[in-house]
Each structure stands twice: as structure tokens, then as C-alpha cells.
Amino acid sequence: xxSLVNALNSNRFVLLLVLLLFLLIVPLIxxxxxxxxxxxxxxxxxxxxxxxxxxxxxxxxxxGPAGLYAVGAYTTAILLTRYRFPFxxxxxxxxxxxxxxxxxxxxxxVRRSAVYFALLTLxxxxxxxxxxxxxxxxxxxxxxxxxxPIPEFFFTISHCYYxxxxxxxxxxxxxxTIVQSPFGKTLQAIxxxxxxxxxxxxxxxxxxxxxxxxxxxxxxxxxxxFCVFSGSVFPxxxxxxxxxxxLVICLLGGFYNFGGPIVGSVVYIxxxxxxxxxTMFWMFFLGVIIVFLVLFMRNGIVGFLSEKLAPVLDKxxxxxxxxxxx
Amino acid sequence: MILETQKLVKxxxxxxAVYDVNxxxxxxxxxxxxxxxxxxKTTLFNLLTGHISVDSGRVIFKGKDITKLPPHxxxxxxxxxxxxxxxxxxxxxxFENVQVAVFSAQRKSRNVFARASKLARQETEAxxxxxxxxxxxxxxxxxxxxxxxxxLEMGIALAVEPSLLLLDEPTQGMSPRESGELTxxxxxxxxxxxxxxxxxxxxxxxxFGISDSIKVLHQGKIIFEGKPxxxxxxxxxxxxxxxxxxxxxxxx
Numbered sequence: 001x002x003s004l005v006n007a008l009n010s011n012r013f014v015l016l017l018v019l020l021l022f023l024l025i026v027p028l029i030x031x032x033x034x035x036x037x038x039x040x041x042x043x044x045x046x047x048x049x050x051x052x053x054x055x056x057x058x059x060x061x062x063x064g065p066a067g068l069y070a071v072g073a074y075t076t077a078i079l080l081t082r083y084r085f086p087f088x089x090x091x092x093x094x095x096x097x098x099x100x101x102x103x104x105x106x107x108x109x110v111r112r113s114a115v116y117f118a119l120l121t122l123x124x125x126x127x128x129x130x131x132x133x134x135x136x137x138x139x140x141x142x143x144x145x146x147x148x149p150i151p152e153f154f155f156t157i158s159h160c161y162y163x164x165x166x167x168x169x170x171x172x173x174x175x176x177t178i179v180q181s182p183f184g185k186t187l188q189a190i191x192x193x194x195x196x197x198x199x200x201x202x203x204x205x206x207x208x209x210x211x212x213x214x215x216x217x218x219x220x221x222x223x224x225x226f227c228v229f230s231g232s233v234f235p236x237x238x239x240x241x242x243x244x245x246x247l248v249i250c251l252l253g254g255f256y257n258f259g260g261p262i263v264g265s266v267v268y269i270x271x272x273x274x275x276x277x278x279t280m281f282w283m284f285f286l287g288v289i290i291v292f293l294v295l296f297m298r299n300g301i302v303g304f305l306s307e308k309l310a311p312v313l314d315k316x317x318x319x320x321x322x323x324x325x326x
Numbered sequence: 327m328i329l330e331t332q333k334l335v336k337x338x339x340x341x342x343a344v345y346d347v348n349x350x351x352x353x354x355x356x357x358x359x360x361x362x363x364x365x366x367k368t369t370l371f372n373l374l375t376g377h378i379s380v381d382s383g384r385v386i387f388k389g390k391d392i393t394k395l396p397p398h399x400x401x402x403x404x405x406x407x408x409x410x411x412x413x414x415x416x417x418x419x420x421f422e423n424v425q426v427a428v429f430s431a432q433r434k435s436r437n438v439f440a441r442a443s444k445l446a447r448q449e450t451e452a453x454x455x456x457x458x459x460x461x462x463x464x465x466x467x468x469x470x471x472x473x474x475x476x477x478l479e480m481g482i483a484l485a486v487e488p489s490l491l492l493l494d495e496p497t498q499g500m501s502p503r504e505s506g507e508l509t510x511x512x513x514x515x516x517x518x519x520x521x522x523x524x525x526x527x528x529x530x531x532x533x534f535g536i537s538d539s540i541k542v543l544h545q546g547k548i549i550f551e552g553k554p555x556x557x558x559x560x561x562x563x564x565x566x567x568x569x570x571x572x573x574x575x576x577x578x
Contacts, residue, residue: 182426188417188418192415
């Protein structure tokens with residue numbers, strides 16, 4: 001066991017490469033339905049990591065990530081359907097608009113902390129949902145927008161999959177860079193002790209807002225990708241149930257770990273498909289899973305594993321200064 | 327004069343926590359503030375650092391009025407502080423605790439693209455060394471011993487390169503040996519860095535050992551200020567501070 005752990009730890013880079021290679025050949029070795037499933041996992045992994053920038057890294061519990069995810073999805077959908085924008089511009093606009101809306105929403109939300117912050121984010125997400133649901137003339141109301149004119153090239157699932165893989169890959173790389181940067185470390189300090197950061201000359205609210213905007217932009221990318229993948233958008237993308245999905249993904253994988261939401265996304269989507277195939281009571285099992293996680297595995301799957309393996313890892317790893325947080 | 331307060335007042339409901347406090351602190355001075363529990367010492371610190379708002383009066387630092395500035399702006403101008411209750415970043419390593427503050431001092435906190443682990447290493451290690459934590463740099467803040475956490479907190483405060491440092495009960499909860507070591511450390515750091523220091527302390531060995539001057543705070547007012555010898559001799563101070571237990575100070 002010990003040698004396995006050592007091997008895993010020292011070969012992180014190799015493992016990542018193997019995973020990437022595997023992801024690259026997924027459309028060649030899997031049925032279309034499985035490719036779709038992996039595609040969905042990638043999108044939710046990005047959404048989870050985007051949320052986790054706030055949740056796990058800055059310590060801001062948001063109940064409304066789906067609102068900004070939906071802003072991204074609807075931006076691409078509306079620009080393509082109503083204004084016939086070029087595909088690339090419709091996609092690039094998604095994170096920009098989600099970032100702007102995120103900035104507006106965040107400006108209000110960061111004025112409060114803890115439970116009040118969480119409730120504000122929930123309220124704003126519900127406002128976004130209501131606008132999408134009621135504004136028939138612009139958003140299609142509860143009918144959503146269907147048959148979005150996505151370029152035909154992406155109708156083929158494998159093409160769509162590669163688009164998702166590339167964009168999710170770049171986005172995760174950017175998020176990784178952010179959390180490893182001085183800015184990212186500062187966010188972690190804010191998570192640990194927001195009050196103290198003000199006395200080391202950190203403009204707390206401004207950093208929290210920056211985290212909010214960045215998180216929103218990446219959520220927007222995820223939403224836009226899902227719009228391209230499914231070819232349609234619905235108000236439910238902004239619903240709190242969707243936000244719960246994202247929160248559970250972070251919780252399941254573990255939010256003190258960059259890879260947590262990625263693992264969480266894979267496990268959550270597999271579970272939801274498997275269980276909902278067998279029974280109508282998926283929500284019941286979801287509830288049980290959440291209870292179990294919160295009571296017994298508070299740091300999620302990744303956290304649980306690394307906790308159990310930590311004593312072994314500590315002895316062997318060349319303990320750099322950044323080992324402490326992850 | 328590095329810090330001056332003019333008729334500083336703060337009350338909470340009916341309780342006047344700080345009343346008519348006029349401080350005049352010279353550059354390089356080592357000033358201690360003593361007084362019974364509830365005398366308003368911590369409130370005074372909170373007023374000076376912008377943590378709570380002032381009811382009336384002014385705080386002037388290096389000739390600038392900082393009365394209404396938020397904590398981060400005051401901190402940026404060069405007032406650092408430590409806290410009575412431990413105030414570190416528990417799940418970050420000792421190294422990261424200090425490094426985050428160094429980033430802030432070097433105005434690198436907004437850098438999104440560089441790798442934090444490769445930046446400001448020397449500066450961070452120099453500070454860890456000066457507070458005696460270099461060999462424990464990879465230990466998480468929460469797992470350090472109490473005395474080391476106090477040192478770490480001082481390291482965080484120093485990393486922002488303050489010219490005025492406020493320490494709120496730096497030796498609280500320490501053994502006599504630890505507190506002796508920390509006192510020496512404080513003296514060393516103040517000398518090396520040319521700091522002005524104001525500290526709140528209950529340990530009279532520390533207070534009389536290192537202070538240039540002592541302010542006695544009682545019910546929000548400064549009732550006496552002077553050199554350690556003068557404070558020791560003052561009967562009113564003895565009465566208020568120690569109740570009827572006469573003679574305790576003369577043993578010091």
C-alpha cells in the first residue's frame with residue numbers, strides 16, 4: 001500500500017498525462033452515449049471547480065452558482081438564435097457577460113458574510129431564474145430556447161466532445177494557475193481568517209468580489225459549453241436544484257482540494273445515472289449520500305483519501321511550503 | 327511624533343470604553359499600556375487600527391488624519407498589529423502565513439499568474455528566522471504550540487513592514503520562560519527594525535522590563551503616564567490597579 005501511495009504521489013505528472021491521453025481517446029473507444037456522459041462530467045467538473053474557487057479557496061458559501069451558469073448558457077443561446085452571432089463570439093461572450101452579472105450580484109453579496117452571503121446568492125439566482133422563466137419575448141420563458149443554430153460540425157458528439165475537452169482543459173489550467181498564484185494564496189488566507197487579512201493591508205471585500213467575478217466567468221464558460229452540447233437552454237439551468245448539484249459535487253469530491261470537484265463530478269454523474277435507472281427515488285439516495293458525506297467524510301472523497309494517506313505522504317514527500325494546504 | 331490621538335472617545339451603549347484619550351507617541355518609543363480588565367485597552371487598539379469606528383476625536387499617524395480610514399488602508403500606511411486572541415491562518419503552513427503578508431507588503435497579492443511557491447521565499451524565510459520559526463515553516467499554523475503561534479502572529483504583523491506595531495498581550499498564556507524569550511525577541515526586533523511599539527500586557531515583569539514609558543488606563547481614561555519608575559511609585563496607580571494588595575509591585 002505504502003509503495004503504491006509513493007508511486008502515485010511522485011508520479012502525479014505521469015498520472016495526469018495518462019488521464020489526458022485517456023480523455024483524448026474516449027470518442028474512439030466508447031459508445032456515443034458514454035461520450036455524452038463524459039462530456040457532461042467535464043462540464044460539471046468545470047462548474048464545480050469554478051464554484052470551488054469561492055467555496056473551497058475563499059470560504060464563501062454560494063447557493064447560487066447555477067444563476068451564473070445559466071447566464072453563460074443563455075448568452076450563447078440568445079446570441080446565436082436571435083442575433084445570429086458567429087459561434088466563437090457567442091461562446092466568448094458567455095464568460096464576459098457572466099463575469100459582468102457576477103460583478104453586479106457579487107457587489108451586493110460580499111457586503112454580508114456567512115449565512116447572509118449564502119442567502120443573498122440564492123436570492124439573486126432565483127431572480128435570474130424568474131427572469132429567464134417569465135420573459136417570454138427574450139428568453140423563451142418556460143419553453144426555453146430549442147434548436148439553437150450550433151454549427152453543424154458540433155452535431156457530431158465526438159466533435160462536440162473535443163471542443164468541451166479543450167475548453168474545459170484550458171479553463172482548469174487557468175483556475176489551477178489562479179489558485180497557485182499569490183492572489184490564490186491571498187484568497188486562502190481570506191478563507192482561513194477574513195478579519196485578519198484586513199490587518200495585513202488586504203482590501204477584503206475587493207478580493208472577495210474578484211473571486212466572485214472569476215468564479216462567475218468560469219461558471220459562464222461551463223454554461224455555454226452545456227448550451228452547445230445540448231443544443232437547447234431552459235430556465236431550470238438557473239434553478240436552485242442545479243446549484244445544489246454543483247455544491248454536492250464540491251462536497252462529494254472535497255473542496256479543500258483542487259481535484260475534488262473533478263472527482264466529485266465523475267462520481268456524482270455516474271451515481272445519478274446509475275441510481276436513477278434503477279429507482280425513481282434518486283433524490284432519496286442523494287439525500288442519504290449528502291448526510292453520509294457531511295457526517296463521515298467532511299473533506300470529500302479526495303480529502304478522505306489524502307487524510308488516510310497523509311501520515312504516509314508526510315514521511316516521503318519533499319515537503320515544499322505549499323504542501324500544507326492541499 | 328509618529329502617533330497622536332486627540333480626545334478619543336468610544337462608547338458602547340451606556341458604557342464608555344475609551345474616554346478622552348490623548349496619546350503622544352514618539353518615533354522609536356517602546357510604550358506599554360496597562361490597566362485592569364475592561365479598562366479599554368483592546369478597544370483603544372481597535373480604534374487606532376480602524377477595526378471599530380471612533381465616536382469623536384482624531385487619530386493622527388505620521389501627520390495624517392487616519393480616524394476614518396478602514397483597517398486595510400491603515401495597515402498599508404504602516405500600523406501593524408497582533409491580537410489578544412490568536413489570529414493566524416490555521417490551515418496554512420507557517421511559511422504561507424507569513425508569505426501572504428509579504429505578498430501584500432510587496433503589492434503582489436493581485437498577481438494571478440505567477441506561482442506563489444516560487445515568490446518572496448527569501449523575505450519570508452528571513453522573517454520566520456527572526457521570529458525563530460524557520461525550522462517549523464512547513465507546519466500548519468493550527469498545529470504549532472501556543473507560544474509558536476504567538477511568534478507566528480508577530481511574524482505576520484512584521485511582514486507588512488510596519489513602522490508602528492501594536493501588540494495586544496503578546497505573552498498571554500505563556501510560561502515564564504517562554505514569555506522571557508518573547509520579550510527578548512520583541513526588544514531585538516524593535517531595535518533591528520527601528521520600530522515604534524505600543525503593547526498591552528498584564529505581565530509586569532515584561533512591562534517594567536522593556537518599556538520606555540507606561541500609560542495606565544482605567545475605565546477608559548489615562549490616569550497616569552510616565553517612566554516605569556514613576557509608575558511604580560505612584561500610589562493612585564497602585565490602588566486602582568492592584569486594589570488593596572499593597573507591596574506587590576515593590577517586589578518586582
